Amino acid sequence: MINSTQINTAAMQRFSRLAAKNRLAHAYLLVGPQDSGKTQTALSLAQLVNCESETVKPCGECGPCRKIASGNHPDVHVIGNNEMDSIKIDEIRFLLSRAHLMAYEAKTKVFIIRNIELMTMEAANALLKTLEEPAANTLMVLTTSVPEANLDTIKSRCHIVKFFPSSVNRIAKILMDEGVKSQDAHFLAVYSEGCLGKTRKLIEQEIVAQRRKVLDEMLLNRNNDNFLKDLSGDPQETTQALRLLLSFFRDVLLLKSGMAKTELLHQDFLKEMDRFSGRSFEDLSKIIRQIVQTKELVDEKLNVKMSLSLLREHIWAN
Numbered sequence: 139m140i141n142s143t144q145i146n147t148a149a150m151q152r153f154s155r156l157a158a159k160n161r162l163a164h165a166y167l168l169v170g171p172q173d174s175g176k177t178q179t180a181l182s183l184a185q186l187v188n189c190e191s192e193t194v195k196p197c198g199e200c201g202p203c204r205k206i207a208s209g210n211h212p213d214v215h216v217i218g219n220n221e222m223d224s225i226k227i228d229e230i231r232f233l234l235s236r237a238h239l240m241a242y243e244a245k246t247k248v249f250i251i252r253n254i255e256l257m258t259m260e261a262a263n264a265l266l267k268t269l270e271e272p273a274a275n276t277l278m279v280l281t282t283s284v285p286e287a288n289l290d291t292i293k294s295r296c297h298i299v300k301f302f303p304s305s306v307n308r309i310a311k312i313l314m315d316e317g318v319k320s321q322d323a324h325f326l327a328v329y330s331e332g333c334l335g336k337t338r339k340l341i342e343q344e345i346v347a348q349r350r351k352v353l354d355e356m357l358l359n360r361n362n363d364n365f366l367k368d369l370s371g372d373p374q375e376t377t378q379a380l381r382l383l384l385s386f387f388r389d390v391l392l393l394k395s396g397m398a399k400t401e402l403l404h405q406d407f408l409k410e411m412d413r414f415s416g417r418s419f420e421d422l423s424k425i426i427r428q429i430v431q432t433k434e435l436v437d438e439k440l441n442v443k444m445s446l447s448l449l450r451e452h453i454w455a456n
């Protein structure tokens with residue numbers, strides 16, 4: 139399904155203008171942070187070039203628009219996923235074979251290749267061939283969040299469209315319109331670095347409740363053995379908890395440096411922030427270093443129980 143709030147409107151306006159003049163290129167590379175709406179925008183572009191509406195395109199209502207939205211259009215292909223699996227030569231070969239065949243029903247066949255930094259070298263070289271000899275009525279839309287990892291030869295054959303993170307206020311407003319409480323919406327918007335797609339993932343991961351629990355347990359409960367024990371058994375949860383803690387101590391440092399309280403992320407923990415901002419910079423950097431070191435242990439798949447206990451000691455040292 140296409141989530142319209144994730145579509146990059148500036149990019150779509152540009153595509154619409156070009157399409158109206160029949161001047162769309164045959165290949166685009168959408169560059170932007172993870173979850174910044176690149177795939178949603180690519181799908182919207184696929185609708186734009188195949189929409190049957192006589193007025194506003196994409197209409198979202200006609201046959202092609204609907205088929206693309208539900209992932210059932212035989213001439214619109216999406217390759218690559220979010221799971222960070224590499225994109226293999228076979229997938230690109232499949233694409234090449236399709237690109238040179240007649241379309242089943244589309245005006246323009248569209249191939250969306252996500253996260254092209256995950257292509258194997260073989261796959262990248264095969265793709266390069268298609269870009270050099272574009273098939274008729276075919277549009278390639280590639281996406282990446284790490285443009286420096288991609289072959290210059292691929293980049294030079296695509297028109298590059300850059301996506302920037304949205305403003306915190308815009309994202310917070312969208313979330314509030316959907317019923318998220320204002321304080322949580324502000325937190326989600328800042329914590330996701332302005333990527334609406336990321337806020338959705340964070341909501342799925344129940345980050346709002348988790349944030350409260352982590353901060354409560356780590357900052358307010360000195361006897362949190364059970365919490366640390368549970369946490370250390372789950373690397374993903376540990377990583378998330380460490381990120382949250384790091385963002386709290388970042389707030390503390392900002393507060394200590396004179397930042398206005400309204401600018402801080404964890405608005406409901408101001409009392410604790412005040413308390414910690416009374417500690418020395420040396421003390422605080424000890425805590426932060428310990429958080430970072432614990433994260434490194436998680437990354438190396440090592441046991442973090444000791445490291446978490448040490449972090450608790452630094453937090454409660456006085």
Ligand SMILES: [Zn+2]
Pocket residue numbers: 188189190191196197198199200201202203
């Ligand atoms: Zn349509």
